[in-house]
Structures are given as C-alpha cells and as structure tokens.
Amino acid sequence: MAAPVVYGPGVSTYVRTVRLTLEEKALEYRLVEVDLLKGEHQEPAHRARHPFGKVPVLEHDGYSLYETSAITRYLDAAFPEVSLTPTDPRQIGRMQQAIAVVDAYVYKALVTDIVIPRVLVPMTGGTPDEAAIQGALPMAELCLRVLDELLEGVSYLSGGGLGLADLHLAPILAYFSRTPEGGRLLPSYPNLQRWWGGIASRESMARTQPGLG
Known part of the structure; x- marks a missing residue:
C-alpha cells in the first residue's frame, strides 16, 4: 500500500492537523508543499485536486480527499491500529x-x-x-x-x-x-x-x- 501524500503548506494549521493525525498513528507519509503566497493553490494542477483551491488534500492509493475533518476521519478509519475516535x-x-x-x-x-x-x-x-x-x-x-x-x-x-x-x-x-x-x-x-x-x-x-x- 502506498504511503499517503499530503498537499499543502507546512505552515497551515489544517495541513498540520492532518500531519499530526498521521504522526500519532506512526504512519509514513509525504508532504508536498503548496505555496499559498505564490498562488500555487490556484494553479490548474492544484485546482484539479481541490476545486476550491484550498488545502490540504490527501491522496492515498488512488483515492483523493479534501476537507480536513473528512481527511482525518478517513485516516482514523483506514488505519485503526491507533484510534483517535472514541466509541462512547x-x-x-x-x-x-x-x-x-x-x-x-x-x-x-x-x-x-x-x-x-x-x-x-x-x-x-x-x-x-x-x-x-x-x-x-x-x-x-x-x-x-x-x-x-x-x-x-x-x-x-x-x-x-x-x-x-x-x-x-x-x-x-x-x-x-x-x-x-x-x-x-x-x-x-x-x-x-x-x-x-x-x-x-x-x-x-x-x-x-x-x-x-
């Protein structure tokens, strides 16, 4: 299974939330920087990942997902060995x-x-x-x-x-x-x-x- 790829600037709080989720689960992943100050989030390559030109975006084994809460819930379900969601x-x-x-x-x-x-x-x-x-x-x-x-x-x-x-x-x-x-x-x-x-x-x-x- 391929390692997840996170698109977005490392300085973004929402990108960091996704990275924290991956780190807490001890998962290998790759961060692909998207420079907001240079407008890279509005370029066609990133718009193809996120139609609204926002960050972060997750790609994993051919599956693409945006919106931070959706990404973190997916990661928690896809890699359940360390759970970050309560059962109560x-x-x-x-x-x-x-x-x-x-x-x-x-x-x-x-x-x-x-x-x-x-x-x-x-x-x-x-x-x-x-x-x-x-x-x-x-x-x-x-x-x-x-x-x-x-x-x-x-x-x-x-x-x-x-x-x-x-x-x-x-x-x-x-x-x-x-x-x-x-x-x-x-x-x-x-x-x-x-x-x-x-x-x-x-x-x-x-x-x-x-x-x-």
Missing part, C-alpha cells in the same frame, strides 16, 4: 462538536483575526492593524472560555483519550500562544492551559513544527 456516543458527539466549534469560530477568532495580522502581516512587510486586533479580542475570549469549559474535568476535548478534536485545535493554539494576546489571555483559562501544556510536549508536535512561529 456522547464522547463522539463531543468530539464532533469541538471540531465544529474550532472550524466555525476558533480559527477565525484566533488565527484570521489575531495571528495573521500580528505575525504574518509584519513578515510580509506590513503593519498590524491594532484597532482590528483589539476588536477581535471579545470573540477570542469567548472561544477560549468555551474551550476551557469543554476541558473541565477531562484531559482531552472528547472526554476520553487523545482524539481528532485535539489535533484540530493544537496547531491553532501553537500559533496563538506565541502572540502577545495569547500570552496574556491563556493563563486566565486553566483547563485550556493545562491541556495545551500536555499537547505542546508531544513528539508529534515537534515533528510537525512549521517554519513560521
């Missing part, structure tokens, strides 16, 4: 809820509205919009509070062992925790801070460390 129905529901919260609210609040203007904009020669960043903080704090509540009394977001929801959130916290806003806000959320301390020290995080941040 309530824990499954909590996992899906947490993934949906990350996709619908957390990514925009922490990455789009804070990490990108705070970190990426200066790297490309721009100046952060401080007013916009300040305006994003209430939603960021709401997201952090919700995540903290989900982690009340449990070690991982699903309520069981390490799961796909944790791997969805981890790359986002990796960037956000390095911003001044993250450094200031995260200590106010002890459950999330505890969770992040454990996740950040995992070998899979070290092996997927991107060049940015």
Whole structure:
C-alpha cells in the first residue's frame, strides 16, 4: 500500500492537523508543499485536486480527499491500529462538536483575526492593524472560555483519550500562544492551559513544527 501524500503548506494549521493525525498513528507519509503566497493553490494542477483551491488534500492509493475533518476521519478509519475516535456516543458527539466549534469560530477568532495580522502581516512587510486586533479580542475570549469549559474535568476535548478534536485545535493554539494576546489571555483559562501544556510536549508536535512561529 502506498504511503499517503499530503498537499499543502507546512505552515497551515489544517495541513498540520492532518500531519499530526498521521504522526500519532506512526504512519509514513509525504508532504508536498503548496505555496499559498505564490498562488500555487490556484494553479490548474492544484485546482484539479481541490476545486476550491484550498488545502490540504490527501491522496492515498488512488483515492483523493479534501476537507480536513473528512481527511482525518478517513485516516482514523483506514488505519485503526491507533484510534483517535472514541466509541462512547456522547464522547463522539463531543468530539464532533469541538471540531465544529474550532472550524466555525476558533480559527477565525484566533488565527484570521489575531495571528495573521500580528505575525504574518509584519513578515510580509506590513503593519498590524491594532484597532482590528483589539476588536477581535471579545470573540477570542469567548472561544477560549468555551474551550476551557469543554476541558473541565477531562484531559482531552472528547472526554476520553487523545482524539481528532485535539489535533484540530493544537496547531491553532501553537500559533496563538506565541502572540502577545495569547500570552496574556491563556493563563486566565486553566483547563485550556493545562491541556495545551500536555499537547505542546508531544513528539508529534515537534515533528510537525512549521517554519513560521
């Protein structure tokens, strides 16, 4: 069986989520970089893989799949030796809820509205919009509070062992925790801070460390 191939930039949080899934399962895979800054995601070769020009895309034994949550669920089912999905129905529901919260609210609040203007904009020669960043903080704090509540009394977001929801959130916290806003806000959320301390020290995080941040 051929090794999975992941298309996308290593700096992408969603690409990293797929890579973390592969790493936690101790699977061999190949990362094919797609440079978003150069517009490679809009070129015909990548559009053939992903009609919307997004990342990541997974190819495995002639099977192609896009959308991160679909990819990670596929990998968990295709390589079940190390399971990242709980079996308890309530824990499954909590996992899906947490993934949906990350996709619908957390990514925009922490990455789009804070990490990108705070970190990426200066790297490309721009100046952060401080007013916009300040305006994003209430939603960021709401997201952090919700995540903290989900982690009340449990070690991982699903309520069981390490799961796909944790791997969805981890790359986002990796960037956000390095911003001044993250450094200031995260200590106010002890459950999330505890969770992040454990996740950040995992070998899979070290092996997927991107060049940015």
